[in-house]
Amino acid sequence: MAGRHFLQIPGPTPVPDRLLRAMHRAMEDHRSSAFPALTRSILSRLPQVVHQTKGEPFVFPATGTAMWEAALVNTVNPGGRLLAVRFGQFSHLFIQTARALGYQVDVLEEPWGEVADPSRIEAALAADTAHEIQGVLLVHNETATGVTSDVAAVRAAIDRAKHPALLLVDGVSSIASLEFQFDAWGVDCAITGTQKGFMLPAGLGILYMSEKALARVDTCTMPRAYFDLRAMRANNAQGFFPSTPALSLLFGLDEALTMLLDEGMAAVAERHRFLANGVRAAVNAWGLRQCAKRPEIASNSLTAVMVPDGHDARQVIEIAFTRYDISLGSGLNEVAGKVFRIGHLGDTNSLTLAGALSGVEMALCDAGIPIMLGSGVGAALQQWRVGA
Ligand SMILES: Cc1ncc(COP(=O)(O)O)c(C=O)c1O
Structure with a gap:
């Protein structure tokens, strides 16, 4: 097809030409x-993305999944107990x-579409009077359902319980798009x-x-080998990495940091909030529901849209892809x-998203879901119009 493919999944996101x-x-x-000049340029600026002034950032040729492992194996002893939502x-x-x-994980179940409940975390930690729990695992922005947990409230719950557990936060679909206050929220590991x-390829x-x-x-x-932070720290201190770094991606990351920090992290977060408001207005205008059970927990980096009973979201996604050249995120598990999920994070703006919403509308109609063409796009444009 002529023209650019609309990669509207919540990651990987479109990579800007720059x-x-x-x-x-x-x-x-x-x-x-x-070489150390590049390492130092990246490692000295990465903390600013999450407002970190104490501690250190690390970069591995790997993905988010691997960073879960890296965070755990460097901080939690074998067989250690953890609390997760x-x-x-x-x-x-x-x-x-x-x-x-090999860790033992106590799990607090919440309905999909909800977020972590700080009071339940507090109660679970307060009950652990022997302080066996070594860490609390929290996904900040649940990409599968489009909801954002309140990390500061979870930290406050840990503190109220006077519990020494570390707070390990997955920020895969929030860091560099949504507000993330590493120091102020008392985060111990963020991945x-x-x-x-960061608007780059995975890697x-x-x-x-x-x-x-x-x-x-x-x-x-x-026991740890590749993810041993002792080796990484020792090498990073000299400006190097223990194994061959993913050089192309490091060049990209260095430039992405310049883009993000020039815009300012508060402005980046505000841009995502502004764009998300338009997408949510479109979903409302279609008469569809979000997977997020409450408006105040809806994510600003993606929107997960429920199809009406009797319809299959996979059909909408397939029609969108084959007929209109737009990729939407699928429902998981x-x-x-x-x-279906509409990603609106990274290198995107209101006009790109207006195009994306047009593709979604046509796919919804083709799939037999009764929405009025233009209704969602119109509602979004009302949100985004500069003079509105
Ligand atoms: C919230 C969240 N955590 C973890 C992951 C896994 O990251 P990766 O696919 O980079 O391993 C993803 C991937 O989409 C994610 O959205």
């Missing part, structure tokens, strides 16, 4: 005396990863990848560690067939 150009470079010697596919997979590593808010995993989490790295008795 970042494609930044990555289009000849390879260089990653042991040369010139499950409210979607990614919180489920975070738990699965921890269990596969992400490059294929969402780098990013792990932010607090001083408290870093203090565990040396004493943690969990419990919400498979019930939900």
